[in-house]
Amino acid sequence: MVLSMPPIINGEYTRVNEFTAELFIDVTGTDLKAITEVLNVICTTLADRGAEIHEVHNHYPDGSELITPNLRPWEMELDNRYVNATLGVDFTPEESVAQLEKMGHSAQIVWNIIKVNIPCYRADIMHPIDLVEDIAIAYDYDNFVPNIPPLLSEAGEDPEEVFSRSLRNFLVGHELLEVVTFMMSNKDKLFKRMMLPEEQICETENPKMEAYDSLRNRLLPSVMEILSFNKHHPYPQNLYEVDDVVIIDPSTDTGARTKRRLAVVQCHAKANFSDIKALMNSILENLELTAEVEAGGWECFIDGRSYVAKIGGDVLCWGGEVKPEVLDNWDIQMPVAALEMDIDVLFKHLS
Structure with missing residues (x-):
């Protein structure tokens, strides 16, 4: 990913120092999803440090318009039964939501389905298992009680x-x-x-090297x-x-x-x-x-x-x-x- 706008950068007029009050962020790439996620992370990081974020309206030859950055959260559904089966716990949907909120998510409960609103900067959330991991982190790994699985083999080092x-x-x-x-x-x-x-x-049948x-x-x-x-x-x-x-x-x-x-x-x-x-x-x-x-x-x-x-x-x-x-x-x-x-x-x- 290249963050540049040649030949404007490297000029004296665009030099950034401790007195710089305005920044224009240009993210260049070939994958719209990837560059959007990068832009969101940069913008929200600056916002956390007190910056004010402004929209940019991008007009394309076909008449379409893209407004960036898009900081709206996006939604993913998470089955609470999947959470319990994966982590070996017995959380109610409300308890799972409480853990998700600790990780910066917001959520609504519809029966056993949790509709999670994921912050725009969480580009690492790609599958429900990633939300389960967030719940485990928020709950604290040390709080999980390990159980010996019901195996017929004798445990121990070879x-x-x-x-x-x-x-x-x-x-x-x-x-x-x-x-x-x-x-x-x-x-x-x-x-x-x-x-x-x-x-x-x-x-190997089809070796790479x-x-x-x-x-x-x-x-x-x-x-x-x-x-x-x-x-x-x-x-x-x-x-x-x-x-x-x-x-x-x-x-x-x-x-x-x-x-x-x-x-x-x-x-x-x-x-x-x-x-x-x-x-x-x-x-x-x-x-x-x-x-x-x-x-x-x-x-x-x-x-x-x-x-x-x-x-x-x-x-x-x-x-x-x-x-x-x-x-x-x-x-x-x-x-x-x-x-x-x-x-x-x-x-x-x-x-």
């Missing part, structure tokens, strides 16, 4: 979420910085840059992208993320399954296989778990400098030193050692 939070706190003790990345990604980041074979993943057209199936590419964004910052850059990925699973109702993962990257001149493996061992030792470690893992790691860890036959972790070709794909100049751990498997064996 135990795996509690475990994930504890794991995050533990990793901070290893001088790792937590990052939070987008759930959405694309095949270029997930496979091509990581030099991983392409797999079936969940893709090519950069975010799929749900990630691994966490590590997202953290590698953070390293590529922060090349101008000092090293070492040791990062971690605990978050979800989505795996294709035809056995589920939705055809996909959400899994909780941990990804860690160590990026500095001396990043190596031993340090990243030691980090995994530290996590397992603190949980009093042991894993079988064998050579191998994802193709993004250097052959002979990578591993895969299992607990009870379940694959727990993939880790190692990232290939130089992968680092080139991300335009990362420093060596990187990384791991990705399946938190679901870890929590399963911990339980």
